[in-house]
Amino acid sequence: MAEYALFGMGESGNAYKAALMLNLCGLDWEPIFVDFFNGEGRGDLFRDNINELGEIPVLDHSGKKLSQSGVILHYLVEQTGRFGAASEDEAREIWRWILFDNHKFTSYLATLRFMVGLQKTGETPVTDFLRNRVLGAFGLVEKHLSGRDFIVGDRPTIADLSMVGYLYFPEETGIERSRFPNMQAWTRRIAGLPGWAHPYDLMRRGFPGA
Numbered sequence: 772m773a774e775y776a777l778f779g780m781g782e783s784g785n786a787y788k789a790a791l792m793l794n795l796c797g798l799d800w801e802p803i804f805v806d807f808f809n810g811e812g813r814g815d816l817f818r819d820n821i822n823e824l825g826e827i828p829v830l831d832h833s834g835k836k837l838s839q840s841g842v843i844l845h846y847l848v849e850q851t852g853r854f855g856a857a858s859e860d861e862a863r864e865i866w867r868w869i870l871f872d873n874h875k876f877t878s879y880l881a882t883l884r885f886m887v888g889l890q891k892t893g894e895t896p897v898t899d900f901l902r903n904r905v906l907g908a909f910g911l912v913e914k915h916l917s918g919r920d921f922i923v924g925d926r927p928t929i930a931d932l933s934m935v936g937y938l939y940f941p942e943e944t945g946i947e948r949s950r951f952p953n954m955q956a957w958t959r960r961i962a963g964l965p966g967w968a969h970p971y972d973l974m975r976r977g978f979p980g981a
């Protein structure tokens with residue numbers, strides 16, 4: 772049995788944030804597939820034993836269970852000393868970007884990609900709203916990345932690993948990525964790190980027909 776177990780699935784960019792950190796750090800880890808699309812996360816078994824919030828990812832480290840990707844990333848920094856802050860100011864910056872990511876970047880993009888790219892809902896007022904929110908967030912990040920290689924400081928941190936969580940998926944979202952060249956260069960930079968792997972190569976996929 773591996774030292775770390777990660778409850779998740781391939782389509783989950785939130786799980787990918789943790790999987791990417793585990794892989795980049797070369798840790799001994801194994802993915803545990805959660806049949807999210809068939810409601811496993813909504814069942815009592817999962818909520819009573821794995822995560823009362825009914826969410827993936829969950830990291831199991833020697834029986835200690837952690838949820839919320841930002842908390843998991845921070846815990847892995849504590850365990851490994853990798854991808855963390857070099858000062859207290861940097862630590863606050865990292866948390867600022869992770870919180871921004873969880874609220875304004877990941878949540879809208881993940882929902883847009885789920886509806887348009889996986890469920891194939893077609894265009895609806897909801898997808899239009901979500902896309903506009905994503906475009907707003909992408910615009911902020913594009914500007915922030917002007918003249919810098921990473922989100923905080925001059926090296927990759929867990930802020931980057933959190934924010935790229937949904938940026939490697941191939942499914943359609945109706946967003947032209949070439950409008951955001953700084954973001955494209957940044958995602959390529961992260962993908963060039965030793966140990967990087969695509970989410971679909973790290974965890975089993977669960978979407979029907981995938």
Ligand SMILES: N[C@@H](CCC(=O)N[C@@H](CS)C(=O)NCC(=O)O)C(=O)O
Nearest residue numbers: 783785825826827828839840841873
């Ligand atoms: N802020 C959480 C979000 C986790 C999350 O929403 N995970 C999704 C799958 S990608 C989930 O389990 N959703 C279940 C639900 O919302 O009921 C994190 O970063 O871990």
